[in-house]
Amino acid sequence: MDFSFAYLFNGFLAALSPLNILLAMVGCLFGTLVGVLPGIGPTSGIAILLPLTAQLGDPTGSIIMLAAIYYGAMYGGSTTAIMVNIPGEASSVCTAIDGFQLAKQGRGGPTLAICAISSCVAGTLGVIGLSFFAPPLANLALKFGPPEYFSLMFMALALIISLAGNALLKGLTAASFGLLISYIGQNPLTGTSRLTFGSLDLMGGIDFISIIIGLFAISEVFVNVEKNTRYMLENTKVDWKPKWAEVLYCRFAMIRSAVVGFFLGLLPGCAPAVTTFIAYDIEKRFSKHPEKFGHGAIDGVAAVEGANNATSSAGFVPLFAFGLPTGSAMAVLLGGFMMYGLTPGPMLFQENPDFVWAIIASMYIGNLMCLMLNLPLIGLWARIAIIPFPVLGPLILIFSVIGAYSVRFQLFDVWMTLVFGVIGYFMRKFRFPMAPLILAVVLAQMMETSLSQSLMLSDGSLNIFFSRPISAFFMVLGIAAIIRGLWRQYKCNSLEEACESDD
Amino acid sequence: MSTSLRTADIISGLFCFGFGGAMMSQALKIQNILDEPLHPGTLPLSLSIILMVLGVALAIRAWRYKGARVEVVWPELSGWINILVTIVALVFFYTTLPTLGLPVSGFIFTAGLIWFYDRRPHFAIPVGLGVSLLFYYVFIKVLQMPYPLGILN
Numbered sequence: 001m002d003f004s005f006a007y008l009f010n011g012f013l014a015a016l017s018p019l020n021i022l023l024a025m026v027g028c029l030f031g032t033l034v035g036v037l038p039g040i041g042p043t044s045g046i047a048i049l050l051p052l053t054a055q056l057g058d059p060t061g062s063i064i065m066l067a068a069i070y071y072g073a074m075y076g077g078s079t080t081a082i083m084v085n086i087p088g089e090a091s092s093v094c095t096a097i098d099g100f101q102l103a104k105q106g107r108g109g110p111t112l113a114i115c116a117i118s119s120c121v122a123g124t125l126g127v128i129g130l131s132f133f134a135p136p137l138a139n140l141a142l143k144f145g146p147p148e149y150f151s152l153m154f155m156a157l158a159l160i161i162s163l164a165g166n167a168l169l170k171g172l173t174a175a176s177f178g179l180l181i182s183y184i185g186q187n188p189l190t191g192t193s194r195l196t197f198g199s200l201d202l203m204g205g206i207d208f209i210s211i212i213i214g215l216f217a218i219s220e221v222f223v224n225v226e227k228n229t230r231y232m233l234e235n236t237k238v239d240w241k242p243k244w245a246e247v248l249y250c251r252f253a254m255i256r257s258a259v260v261g262f263f264l265g266l267l268p269g270c271a272p273a274v275t276t277f278i279a280y281d282i283e284k285r286f287s288k289h290p291e292k293f294g295h296g297a298i299d300g301v302a303a304v305e306g307a308n309n310a311t312s313s314a315g316f317v318p319l320f321a322f323g324l325p326t327g328s329a330m331a332v333l334l335g336g337f338m339m340y341g342l343t344p345g346p347m348l349f350q351e352n353p354d355f356v357w358a359i360i361a362s363m364y365i366g367n368l369m370c371l372m373l374n375l376p377l378i379g380l381w382a383r384i385a386i387i388p389f390p391v392l393g394p395l396i397l398i399f400s401v402i403g404a405y406s407v408r409f410q411l412f413d414v415w416m417t418l419v420f421g422v423i424g425y426f427m428r429k430f431r432f433p434m435a436p437l438i439l440a441v442v443l444a445q446m447m448e449t450s451l452s453q454s455l456m457l458s459d460g461s462l463n464i465f466f467s468r469p470i471s472a473f474f475m476v477l478g479i480a481a482i483i484r485g486l487w488r489q490y491k492c493n494s495l496e497e498a499c500e501s502d503d
Numbered sequence: 504m505s506t507s508l509r510t511a512d513i514i515s516g517l518f519c520f521g522f523g524g525a526m527m528s529q530a531l532k533i534q535n536i537l538d539e540p541l542h543p544g545t546l547p548l549s550l551s552i553i554l555m556v557l558g559v560a561l562a563i564r565a566w567r568y569k570g571a572r573v574e575v576v577w578p579e580l581s582g583w584i585n586i587l588v589t590i591v592a593l594v595f596f597y598t599t600l601p602t603l604g605l606p607v608s609g610f611i612f613t614a615g616l617i618w619f620y621d622r623r624p625h626f627a628i629p630v631g632l633g634v635s636l637l638f639y640y641v642f643i644k645v646l647q648m649p650y651p652l653g654i655l656n
Contacts, residue, residue: 169560169564173515176554190539190543194529194543222586389620394616394617395630402638406648452540
């Protein structure tokens with residue numbers, strides 16, 4: 001595919017038709033609502049509306065709406081994470097870490113606004129990348145084999161463990177615990193049953209949404225009920241406008257996270273959960289106030305949301321160029337393409353340029369539309385702060401439970417939220433960091449699969465991770481992060497210090 | 504109730520050691536039926552051992568700590584009662600979900616817990632009813648998600 005302004009211009013003409021604008025708006029709004037509800041992510045949202053869009057009979061309008069649901073859900077996903085500490089998806093975990101702290105300080109509304117602005121900026125930068133550089137970038141993504149994937153995951157995990165700062169020992173313990181519980185169930189390649197203690201329920205594994213909801217939302221309620229809290233957020237201001245200085249302060253975080261999210265988002269299987277953790281870590285290293293991370297760093301939240309949306313834009317590159325979905329939501333979207341007899345791949349740009357460029361142009365419009373729709377809604381979300389905890393607490397619990405149940409419709413997942421709620425409560429009391437555990441849970445299966453595939457390629461030799469340049473680069477970075485963390489741990493003598501970076 | 508972080512770390516370390524040990528006993532039973540280059544038990548076994556080692560390291564580090572006492576802040580008796588009631592309410596909700604269904608079970612759970620926290624039934628019943636109707640119409644009727652309907656089926 002060669003970029004041409006004529007194609008893009010024609011795309012804008014198609015995308016700006018009243019019907020397509022309406023469909024994009026409906027998609028953005030539905031996506032935002034789907035993102036707000038815990039457990040019902042973009043995959044479910046697209047799957048629910050896919051049969052309905054068939055009634056339209058117009059593939060361009062239908063895909064515009066489905067794509068809008070996808071990136072609209074990325075905007076909405078941060079709301080519950082910030083206001084009530086329920087990250088409905090793994091990609092919102094880092095948002096919850098700092099966003100909820102800011103909400104407690106009465107900055108929930110402005111934080112949501114910064115998230116929306118960052119999402120719009122990074123999402124638009126991602127679409128620019130998609131418009132201009134899709135083919136060479138898609139080819140670059142294909143250079144990633146199993147060893148590169150394994151090294152990338154290893155580096156991500158090492159960086160997050162090192163984020164635990166002086167509490168490295170606890171970070172390592174939490175990560176090991178997370179990896180171990182992720183291996184409960186069936187081996188992803190062979191189907192061998194593992195660590196199930198003979199339980200049929202455990203054979204299906206423990207879904208990571210149940211783990212996240214338990215660790216964050218349920219344990220948050222426990223922490224509040226023990227204190228007879230009247231209001232969950234200490235400061236019940238409903239102001240939502242961010243200060244201009246805050247937006248300016250976050251501008252580089254938005255750009256950096258867009259770049260990180262976009263490039264990592266090109267890789268099939270590299271979910272927003274991974275890119276957001278990496279963007280968060282990078283931002284902490286670049287920030288003028290790294291000490292605020294974990295205690296309410298607005299640039300951290302901006303980086304996470306930016307990376308999330310850039311990743312979702314980047315996911316369209318391999319989808320358009322090779323018909324390769326980077327995640328489950330993209331796979332459902334691919335189903336939408338196929339429903340209309342469109343086969344994504346190099347020929348799509350030549351055979352259906354009007355269709356492709358209309359979708360790309362609609363994404364520019366859709367990102368602005370999401371911002372316009374989300375900013376007025378922030379005032380409404382910010383009012384969560386004035387709901388008394390005796391009412392808000394049970395609502396958090398029931399929405400969390402429903403969110404966990406929605407993933408696989410199994411009661412077992414709901415029970416797991418309670419188990420991890422109790423574990424999360426004690427982790428908070430004993431000052432264990434949660435982020436390494438969450439990332440380990442998200443990465444475990446992908447790491448094992450890519451490790452296994454790499455060893456198949458190398459006949460069991462671990463040298464494969466150091467003999468390929470990209471893989472070696474990530475491995476060296478990961479090892480350096482761990483050595484740095486170990487050194488800090490060695491230099492730290494007090495238990496209190498060893499817990500101060502507990503987020 | 505008073506616990507120091509040192510004691511908490513020793514308890515956590517011992518828990519990790521025990522949990523790692525239990526997982527190791529399971530990992531040793533995993534068989535490599537398909538003769539994969541990476542034995543399906545390799546990672547679980549390695550991680551079980553790593554968790555046990557880390558647990559011991561955590562406990563020893565805390566044991567050897569001689570600095571100032573750092574307190575773990577536990578709730579008072581009323582706080583423990585609140586947590587216990589919340590857990591019992593959740594267990595009730597989970598248990599009755601298949602038989603009573605999401606709308607009815609959700610109503611009892613939400614209204615009951617709000618009443619317990621707030622002591623004002625005039626607040627609890629409308630909120631519980633609202634949540635119940637929201638679940639019924641939005642999730643079950645409009646989105647057609649397969650939540651249990653129980654007695655409403």
